Amino acid sequence: MEQLPAVRARAVTKSFGDVVALDDIDLEVTQGQIHGLVGPNGAGKTTLLGLLLGLSGVDSGRLEVLGTLVGRALEAPDGVAGFVDGPALYPSLTPRQNLAALAALRGHDARTAGIDDVLAEVGLTGVADDRTRGFSLGMRQRLGLAAALLFKPRLLVLDEPTNGLDPAGKKHVHGVLNRLTADGTAVVLSSHNMDDLETLCSDVTILVTGRVVFTGPLSKLATDNRELDYRLLTSDPQAARRVADEARGVRVVDGGGIRQNAELLVVRALVPALDDLVVRLVEEGVALRELTPVVSPLEAAFLALTEQQEAGR
Structure with a gap:
């Protein structure tokens, strides 16, 4: 039986007042794939990620996420997790306490939520009981990834997840994402780091002023008729x-x-x-x-x- 795409967008449009953030875009993301999202500032990347996370609704067009039709309601289907513009954390709490609070908000028992497992997966076990107030940008990004992994997403939506990471940290996060996709999770990854995208992504979508100017396999883009x-x-x-x-x-x-x-x-x-x-x-x-x-x-x-x-x- 053929699997449904993790994301399927057809003629999706989204405006904020007179500003058209997304203009008639099409997008398809396969399960078990890391799909890169590229574009200059103001291209509409954050708006698109917000739609996938249920932070805003489409104005027109059709958006299906994990087989569920997403309309104007501000709610993501079950199985979607991630962050936009950096993860939101409680600075006075430790990583373990942050994740416990998040689990409680989602109706999960912190004792059985797998908090220690996801902290270990992103390499934060050693600082699990330190307050996040003093964390570097890279450590906060790792904690945001741990929060997303807490609920075993089938679609992971990430905005600059390796921002602030040193080479070892970046390699660690790459390994986490590759293991997730090997298990069938789809990842939509927005980044300005072209090396990250070329290393991780099989497909990429380029947005410019709210329009898709390319979407497809990275290999097709890289071998295009261009010196x-x-x-x-x-x-x-x-x-x-x-x-x-x-x-x-x-x-x-x-x-x-x-x-x-x-x-x-x-x-x-x-x-x-x-x-x-x-x-x-x-x-x-x-x-x-x-x-x-x-x-x-x-x-x-x-x-x-x-x-x-x-x-x-």
């Missing part, structure tokens, strides 16, 4: 430059910096031309030590789509 700049580090910089100059569809746009006794070139090419360049370098006996985009494919596509949309206004 990118790549850092090229080899064992023989002179030979690499010669091969790049001779390769069709490849331009050397910059060469600078000495790293590992080799010149770091910057070349511009489409993916097929770049693939051909790698083959040619190998045939010439030039060792390839690094080949990375100067700007990530997602960021490059985001900038291009945003500029196109704003130019057409």
Whole structure:
């Protein structure tokens, strides 16, 4: 039996007075998927997350969340959890007390709510009895994630969940999200951190001024017909430059910096031309030590789509 999408939006519109925050948007999020939400400030991301969490209702269109039709009522279906604009916490309470209070508000017994389990899952066991007033931004984000996990959501809605986290904390949160999706939970993740989105997401939606300008697999966006700049580090910089100059569809746009006794070139090419360049370098006996985009494919596509949309206004 085919599973229903965790989220299905069709022609959804939402306005606040004269301001149209979401304009006729379509969106579909599959169960067991991390779906990224990207857009400049004011694009409508927070409004969309608020709709999914039941913080506001749609003005027009159709929004289904976990198979339930969501209308104007300010209530999320069972199985939805998350936070927008950072988690709301009681600063005078400890993480354990915060979660106990939240469990009580939802009619759960704090003794059986699994509080210690979710604190351990997000790496806060060691500070479970410290007051949250002195917590860093990253620790508050982790506690917000623990609060969302407390009720075993089937749809998790997160706004900048790795904001303020150090690399170890970010890796920890990534692991939590990947384990959730492996168990079938859908995650909608809004972030300005392109590295996070490229690491975690299978699909992404780009919003600009309340409209969807792209939605679909990240791989389709990243391999779109668009030239990118790549850092090229080899064992023989002179030979690499010669091969790049001779390769069709490849331009050397910059060469600078000495790293590992080799010149770091910057070349511009489409993916097929770049693939051909790698083959040619190998045939010439030039060792390839690094080949990375100067700007990530997602960021490059985001900038291009945003500029196109704003130019057409």
